[in-house]
Amino acid sequence: MSGSLFGSAAAGSSVSIMHAVLTLAVSFVLGGLISLTYMKTCNRNGYSQNFALTLVIVPTVVAIIILLIGNNIARAFSLAGAFSIIRFRSAPGDSKDIAYVLFTMATGLACGVGTYGYAVLFTLFLCLLMVILHYFKFGAAKTPRKLLKITIPEDLNYEGAFNDLFSKFTIEHELIKVRTMDLGSLYQLVYTVSMDKQISQKEFLDELRCRNGNLNIVLSMYAEADGGF
Numbered sequence: 001m002s003g004s005l006f007g008s009a010a011a012g013s014s015v016s017i018m019h020a021v022l023t024l025a026v027s028f029v030l031g032g033l034i035s036l037t038y039m040k041t042c043n044r045n046g047y048s049q050n051f052a053l054t055l056v057i058v059p060t061v062v063a064i065i066i067l068l069i070g071n072n073i074a075r076a077f078s079l080a081g082a083f084s085i086i087r088f089r090s091a092p093g094d095s096k097d098i099a100y101v102l103f104t105m106a107t108g109l110a111c112g113v114g115t116y117g118y119a120v121l122f123t124l125f126l127c128l129l130m131v132i133l134h135y136f137k138f139g140a141a142k143t144p145r146k147l148l149k150i151t152i153p154e155d156l157n158y159e160g161a162f163n164d165l166f167s168k169f170t171i172e173h174e175l176i177k178v179r180t181m182d183l184g185s186l187y188q189l190v191y192t193v194s195m196d197k198q199i200s201q202k203e204f205l206d207e208l209r210c211r212n213g214n215l216n217i218v219l220s221m222y223a224e225a226d227g228g229f
Helices: 002-011 017-041 049-069 073-083 095-112 116-135 163-169 201-211
Strands: 145-153 172-181 186-194 217-220
Touching: 017 049, 017 095, 017 116, 049 095, 095 116, 163 201, 201 217
Parallel strands: none
Antiparallel strands: 145 186, 145 217, 172 186
16 A cells, blocks of 8 residues: 555655655754744844744755655656746745745755755754854844834924934934825934933933924834834
C-alpha cells in the first residue's frame, strides 16, 4: 500500500520515506528555533503571531518543495509556474523580518537537499549571532526617531513656524510630508524628530498646542510604527 502511495514520487528521485520524514522533522525543529530567536530579539512593541508561525512553517514548506523537485527539471519548471500565479497581499515587513524569511528559506533548502549537519550548524550560528547583536543593541540609535504629526490652520505659515520649539526640545528634526485636510482648511505636517530622554514630551506637546491652535498632534514613539504616514 505504501509503495503505491509513494511510488510516483520515488520514481523521479531516490528519496525514501524515512529520509522525507527526517527532512520534515529537522526543518520543522529548526524553523521553531528560528521563530523563538525572532520572538526573543524582536525590539518592537510585541510581535506578530502570524509572522512567528510563518517562520516555523517556511523551512518545512521549502524542504517539501525541494523533495518534490529532486533532480527532475520538468517538475521544477512546473512548480515554478504554479507558484508564479500566487499573489501575496500581506503588508511588507521591515528589513529584519525579510532577513528572517531568507534565513528560514536557506534552512529549508539545506534540509531539502539532505545536508542536515550544515542546516543545524548554520541555524545555530545565525540564531546565536542574532541574539548577541540584539543583546549589545548593535546599530541602535542613541536617540530613537519619533514621528510627529501636527495639524495647523491654513492661515499659519508652516515654513519655520516651529523651528524655535524644535531647537528647544529636539536634537534634530526633518519635515518629510505636508498634506491638506478638510477641503484645504487644514494642513498636516509630518516630521521625524529625535529627542533626548530627559526632555519632557508633555511640555513639548503643550507648547506645540499653543502654537497650532490646539488642533490635533500625534507623537509616535517609533518612526517605523506608521510607515504609511
